[in-house]
């Protein structure tokens with residue numbers, strides 16, 4: 001019985017030329033994420049899914065770790081086509097190793113023997129056909145870190161765009177200039193998970209803070225629609241000073257970038273901190289507003305965070321979108337994406353009309369089963 005690593009070794013393509021550079025001693029530098037690994041012949045990168053063989057960088061191709069249909073609110077995008085169905089796929093592996101990961105079965109599949117997630121054979125055409133069949137409006141690379149499998153995401157996104165769909169990444173934001181330039185022509189939406197504002201915390205998770213900040217600044221400059229999430233973990237990143245610096249940074253890039261602060265629940269290997277309470281989320285939201293952020297949301301605690309699930313006009317406070325968890329109970333933006341009360345343009349990517357939700361809870365695509373490798 002081949003191991004997961006042996007199965008995946010057979011499912012590769014050559015890396016995009018934009019994302020590699022030969023360096024000294026026969027090594028190849030990979031630019032698909034902020035680690036910029038210098039990889040010698042026969043070795044793998046930190047992510048464990050990109051490897052050098054016969055002088056070529058091989059990258060994941062031709063499979064998915066899983067597919068699910070999510071309300072776009074779950075990604076979460078609150079300012080991008082509310083109510084849309086997001087056809088979501090992931091591959092395997094990650095460039096970080098967060099002990100509280102909520103997608104660890106796919107993200108840590110090659111690091112942790114308990115994380116078993118059999119890959120499924122897939123093609124861009126079959127995935128996009130399935131997304132269209134289900135009336136999805138967006139195709140999203142998520143569940144593992146999409147940057148480390150950018151070539152495969154771009155292949156699917158080209159197909160998706162040609163079929164009239166939008167595309168998005170749900171990512172830790174550990175990018176490089178080269179990979180952002182590479183994906184830019186093919187991507188509409190990008191969610192960055194800003195986990196902390198302390199470089200030491202990032203190093204505990206296997207990364208660094210600066211590449212994440214670079215990604216946020218660059219995506220905003222590039223005009224990609226960006227929303228930011230912070231999972232609030234008691235004792236890890238919920239200090240008032242850290243939250244002031246974190247939200248102040250986002251506001252310095254743009255006060256109109258939506259910030260979602262979400263509740264931690266005990267998971268994977270991090271079971272020491274207490275679960276985040278709605279009061280902690282509301283305190284963090286107060287700090288964010290004091291920092292100047294205009295669109296602040298609290299997640300994972302439906303109905304328990306006051307007005308923090310709703311969207312209000314940043315100019316006149318008219319209630320524009322009412323939510324309960326992922327469910328949209330009222331939608332009042334105009335066809336032009338403006339406030340019906342004062343006419344202010346609301347930042348985001350809006351449809352001309354709200355057509356209701358196909359689903360406000362995730363579901364599996366079901367009828368068209370993909371073959372297990």
Ligand code: SF4
Nearest residue numbers: 030033036037045047
């Ligand atoms: S994607 Fe990141 S971790 Fe993986 S090989 Fe490239 S630079 Fe290294």
